[in-house]
Amino acid sequence: MPIENHEKARFLLHRALVEGISLEDRRWLDAHVGQCAECGRYADLSARTVRALDWFALELDPAAALRVENVVRSRAEEMRSAEAHAKRLWIGTAVAIFLTFTGSAVTWHTLAWLASQWNLPSRVWQIGFVAFWLLPSLMLALLPLFRRTLLGGHSDSKGQTI
Ligand SMILES: [Zn+2]
Numbered sequence: 029m030p031i032e033n034h035e036k037a038r039f040l041l042h043r044a045l046v047e048g049i050s051l052e053d054r055r056w057l058d059a060h061v062g063q064c065a066e067c068g069r070y071a072d073l074s075a076r077t078v079r080a081l082d083w084f085a086l087e088l089d090p091a092a093a094l095r096v097e098n099v100v101r102s103r104a105e106e107m108r109s110a111e112a113h114a115k116r117l118w119i120g121t122a123v124a125i126f127l128t129f130t131g132s133a134v135t136w137h138t139l140a141w142l143a144s145q146w147n148l149p150s151r152v153w154q155i156g157f158v159a160f161w162l163l164p165s166l167m168l169a170l171l172p173l174f175r176r177t178l179l180g181g182h183s184d185s186k187g188q189t190i
Pocket of ligand 1: 037
């Protein structure tokens, strides 16, 4: 059998798998594959390879795709709202720290005046100011930022602390 016939057979096998072949070519191919053991094995191997590839090509269930899309969409929405929440938290903390220092300046001058009236040593009222005014105020101002860590809790699905 001329070698061109084997090449033609393989060419037609490939075309048959990809785009189909004419009825005349199909008849010629079937006749050749019936007579030629080598091309018969090649045709069998090609058919098995295509079946194996079909097995890997999963049909996507539209309902499952919709569920995945909804989960991804709601997760993105949660992340956006958590981001906005974190931004508000930082702004609130910055305002609280500003108010703490403004209030501390006023309190500092008031305590200095009272201490001079009562003849208190400056170290005494300054330590009292730091211990009973400045530290508690700063801790309260920073509390929202560390609330999660302090409570040791994880946020629920809506990104809010339990
Ligand atoms: Zn052949």
